[in-house]
Amino acid sequence: MFKTIKAIGTDAVANPLTTFRIKRRGLQDDDVEMDILYCGICYSDLHQLKNDFGAAHYPMVPGHEIVGRVIAVGRAVTQFQPGDYAAVGCIVDACGECPACRRDLEQFCESGTTLSFNSPDKHLGGMTYGGFAQTYVCREKYTLKMPAALDLASAAPLLCAGITVYSPLKHWQVGAGKVVGILGIGGLGHVAIKMAKAMGAHVVVFTTSEAKVADATRLGAHQAVLSTDPQQMKKFASKVDLILDTVSAKHDVNAYLNLLKIDGSVVLVGLPPEPIEIGAFNLVKGRRSFSGSNIGGIAETQEMLEFCAEHGITADIELISAIQVNDAFSRLEQGDVKYRFVLDMSTLQ
Numbered sequence: 001m002f003k004t005i006k007a008i009g010t011d012a013v014a015n016p017l018t019t020f021r022i023k024r025r026g027l028q029d030d031d032v033e034m035d036i037l038y039c040g041i042c043y044s045d046l047h048q049l050k051n052d053f054g055a056a057h058y059p060m061v062p063g064h065e066i067v068g069r070v071i072a073v074g075r076a077v078t079q080f081q082p083g084d085y086a087a088v089g090c091i092v093d094a095c096g097e098c099p100a101c102r103r104d105l106e107q108f109c110e111s112g113t114t115l116s117f118n119s120p121d122k123h124l125g126g127m128t129y130g131g132f133a134q135t136y137v138c139r140e141k142y143t144l145k146m147p148a149a150l151d152l153a154s155a156a157p158l159l160c161a162g163i164t165v166y167s168p169l170k171h172w173q174v175g176a177g178k179v180v181g182i183l184g185i186g187g188l189g190h191v192a193i194k195m196a197k198a199m200g201a202h203v204v205v206f207t208t209s210e211a212k213v214a215d216a217t218r219l220g221a222h223q224a225v226l227s228t229d230p231q232q233m234k235k236f237a238s239k240v241d242l243i244l245d246t247v248s249a250k251h252d253v254n255a256y257l258n259l260l261k262i263d264g265s266v267v268l269v270g271l272p273p274e275p276i277e278i279g280a281f282n283l284v285k286g287r288r289s290f291s292g293s294n295i296g297g298i299a300e301t302q303e304m305l306e307f308c309a310e311h312g313i314t315a316d317i318e319l320i321s322a323i324q325v326n327d328a329f330s331r332l333e334q335g336d337v338k339y340r341f342v343l344d345m346s347t348l349q
């Protein structure tokens, strides 16, 4: 059993996105079916469309920052009913039994996390299709509740950008008395500034874009540094506890390791396709670490949504219609977005 719906995607790496029809599975007992209202556009969608990691399957329908309205629920569903606002992020299934799943870390499921797109589809075969589409069907366990206080369109990016930065900020215990560096002001970075500030940290932004220096303070940063200026960088040597690195392309992380205090850490969440080189002395001096983090589990994603509702945090978005999607991806590639594109799915008619 399946339904045929409209979606936006591409059939090959070099081709532009177009509208075509895809299958969505029929409702299983523990499924929630939603009309998609909004879907954010993350740089990970672009990495996959370009096959940056060599793991792309076509046709591909991207989109993993999905906010919708529930239209149907399976017989065993208890937490959602038609009419509810709900959301789906990166994770749509996992084994539920391995040590990672038992720790609510489904993003590290030992049997392989099923992602919302470009991931083996257990029901229909082939690969999962993402949120650039009319509807989504997801198991209740992996469906998120949208807090009423959040604006639906500007909250969509929280489903990936939000949880990807919230999880490490929590894990590395960011709070009052900590100096936190946010590297790169893009979709992830601008939400990280807002969250780290709400957690009580002193927030310093490192940007390559002169035009974003003033904007960083508007977003809530206490200080902003033009990272291409060695004089400005020097002032922060050994001053920062934690640096969240959201950069999507090749860059020199050694320059940032040198800004860490003793025991500080640079946490990579950005996914530059090229390997990263680290000078030994930049780590051993100061007992520093270089680490990474990948999205966050379902329970933590729900917690993050509640945190954002409590602190009034959403993304700064540019709401676009379906026909603007190719233009949006080329602007994202050029770093020309403040700070997240969100697709208004009602325009996919």
Ligand code: NAP
Binding pocket: 041, 042, 043, 044, 045, 047, 160, 161, 164, 183, 184, 185, 186, 187, 188, 189, 206, 207, 208, 209, 212, 246, 247, 248, 249, 250, 251, 268, 269, 270, 271, 272, 293, 294, 295, 332, 335, 339
């Ligand atoms: P984005 O909106 O394009 O932001 C990335 C920012 O990095 C840019 O705004 C820019 O900030 C900076 N940057 C870009 N190219 C650079 C370069 N060559 N050198 C130095 N800085 C550069 O992208 P995003 O959606 O936030 O995603 C960022 C990265 O995180 C992507 O690689 C994405 O795939 C990855 N990601 C990872 C996870 C995870 O779970 N680990 C989840 C989601 C996304 P400035 O202009 O301020 O310098």
Ligand code: ZN
Binding pocket: 042, 043, 044, 045, 064, 160, 161
């Ligand atoms: Zn993403």
